[in-house]
Amino acid sequence: MDNLENENLSKNLSSETLGDEILDATTDTRNLVDEYKGLPNEEVKDRLAEKRNSLEVAIENVDHDFNAGTIVRSANNFNVSKVHIVGRRKYNRRGAMCTDKYLEIVYWPSMEEFMADQRARKREVVAIENNVERAKPLGLKRFESHSTLVFGSEGNWN
Template sequence: MQEEIGVGPWPGEWPTTPDGSPDPRYDEALLADGDRRNVEDRYRYWTQDAIVADLDRHRHDFHIAVENWGHDFNIGSVIRTANAFNAKAFHIVGKRRWNRRGAMVTDRYQHEFHHPDVASLREWAGGIPLIGIDNVPGSTPIETYELPRECVLVFGQEGPGLSAQMQEACVDILHIEQFGSTRSINAGAAAAIAMHMWILRHVHGVG
């Protein structure tokens, strides 16, 4: 028998504030019916707006950007990972519509920006450096690179990688060291590694 995800209806009296009024963070429908969403236990029964507001108080200083020229399924995986690491926001460059299935609705808890082309992303970023992640000639190993606290980590599509225009817009392009026979790793996996490298440096002080 498959284990049921989430929790059932709230047991006992519903949550209140210190003055005894209903706690506005909680969703009455979820309290009554249960919460089967893919959220951390600390956010069980909370409204979506309340979760976003709490995440906003702790978001990290890196953004992610993904080029979307071919409706790549991997974009959803990248966005899901950005939620896991609580990125400041995610940016879609190219086509406005993207394949959300792989995001597992985590995009609802993040801030999304759309840029029709590379130039508009660069204009938005201003002084925030764009750092590409791709194993192209001349790229630098991410393992030895000092990722700045404030930056935009930029990812290309599965297969072609970063476009020539995006490579030109990036201040640096980093690759992930590999030791096997394959030329590259999955775009979603590469994004997860890159974001975790930022976490190691700026949250745990490693490197």
């Protein structure tokens, strides 16, 4: 196989259109652990769902999205049950490195609507912030079984 053919194969395996194709685990270049290599995206998502924990993550996406894709990727690494994007719908999916394909992502137009959902589902909401007087070390926090971590926007703090 020449270099161009190899390059095209890599692009195809990590593309948005992978769908239910049957893959060869030895040439699968997606960002997955070995046991999921070669499986279609939907099967990867289903297998991850069997092992998911109840933790959810929310990203307040108002001003900038410098780290939103990275937070989505980290949420996938921790196999959280859901990621909420609060505010404008677009975020840097490139930073997620296609891991957003394996997660349930819910979009909320406002913090008020997101919080109404959290209250209705009796979830503990924990804001992750170190820039306020009330902030406490995360290591001292005793989490309830159904918690949602909220990461804020990297806006202008002037």
